[in-house]
Amino acid sequence: MNEKRAAAYRASVTVGLVLAVLTILEYFAAIYLHSTVVLFLLALFKAVAVLNYFMHVSRLWRTEEGH
Amino acid sequence: MSAVAEQIAAHGVAHGADTHDVHDTHDAKEQLRNNRLGLWLFFVSEAFLFGGLLATRFYLWGETRPPVDQIVGLIVTSVLLVSSLSMKLAETAMENGDRRTFSIGMIVTAILGMVFLFGVMIFEWGIFPSIYKAHETPWDNVYGAVVFAMTGMHALHVISGVIFILIVWNLGRKGHFSSDSHWGVESCAIYWHYVDLVWIFFYPALYLIGTPVH
Numbered sequence: 001m002n003e004k005r006a007a008a009y010r011a012s013v014t015v016g017l018v019l020a021v022l023t024i025l026e027y028f029a030a031i032y033l034h035s036t037v038v039l040f041l042l043a044l045f046k047a048v049a050v051l052n053y054f055m056h057v058s059r060l061w062r063t064e065e066g067h
Numbered sequence: 068m069s070a071v072a073e074q075i076a077a078h079g080v081a082h083g084a085d086t087h088d089v090h091d092t093h094d095a096k097e098q099l100r101n102n103r104l105g106l107w108l109f110f111v112s113e114a115f116l117f118g119g120l121l122a123t124r125f126y127l128w129g130e131t132r133p134p135v136d137q138i139v140g141l142i143v144t145s146v147l148l149v150s151s152l153s154m155k156l157a158e159t160a161m162e163n164g165d166r167r168t169f170s171i172g173m174i175v176t177a178i179l180g181m182v183f184l185f186g187v188m189i190f191e192w193g194i195f196p197s198i199y200k201a202h203e204t205p206w207d208n209v210y211g212a213v214v215f216a217m218t219g220m221h222a223l224h225v226i227s228g229v230i231f232i233l234i235v236w237n238l239g240r241k242g243h244f245s246s247d248s249h250w251g252v253e254s255c256a257i258y259w260h261y262v263d264l265v266w267i268f269f270y271p272a273l274y275l276i277g278t279p280v281h
Contacts, residue, residue: 002163004163005159005160005163005165008159008162008163009156009159012152012155012156012159013152013156015152015155016148016149016151016152016155019148019151019152020145020148023141023144023145023148026270026271026275027137027141027275029275030271030274030275030276036130036276036277039271039275039276040271042271043267043268043270043271046267047264047267047268050151050260050263050264050267051264053155054151054154054155054256054260054263055257055260055261055264056257057107059103060103060104060107
């Protein structure tokens with residue numbers, strides 16, 4: 001496997017792990033904190049991660065090589 | 068034709084071919100930009116739909132929520148999260164010309180999508196009461212109605228997403244995509260991540276926020 005591809009896979013898995021940790025935090029925050037604001041902030045962090053790293057929203061305004 | 072004229076003509080043809088290639092590449096990039104913009108505009112319109120459902124939840128439920136099963140909620144959310152990861156790996160694979168990983172990633176994503184769907188249908192809707200009896204029905208009260216409206220609308224997008232994945236997987240299997248040209252894969256992946264994005268907000272709204280009423 002070439003290095004560029006391996007790095008891309010690693011980045012995806014890292015973001016996935018971050019999302020998993022945030023989900024677990026969300027679950028325990030709901031049980032112990034009962035704060036709507038905290039829960040929505042955690043949801044917002046997850047949403048930003050998905051939008052930026054999985055959905056690559058920045059490609060909308062970035063000029064790059066076409067595919 | 069003289070030798071000089073032939074050279075000039077050959078240069079003209081070559082230059083014309085170069086200009087034509089540059090123009091084609093420019094058109095392809097322009098098309099890709101337009102495709103992306105169109106897809107995101109669609110997402111904006113969908114955001115109004117799902118946003119409306121979220122607003123309805125908070126208006127009708129306030130600081131309360133139905134007694135949903137937390138373990139079910141956590142499991143289906145985790146399944147959808149993992150499916151987003153497998154979809155990202157599939158898309159990355161196609162970007163790097165790794166067709167085998169692309170194919171496996173797409174199939175895994177479709178399977179996880181179906182697991183999520185059946186998880187919601189069996190353990191939230193209670194379509195098989197002999198396996199699991201649901202807490203609410205759509206006609207019980209505002210809790211049942213909103214749960215079914217939100218999860219139902221989301222489920223429709225999951226079903227269409229799985230169909231989209233299978234179509235793209237099949238086209239990929241036949242060699243329709245390449246590392247240089249795979250808008251179908253990119254659009255399918257972004258659509259699937261959007262389904263996950265909606266659930267990122269629906270999960271706390273349905274399962275975590277508010278005091279359970281009995």
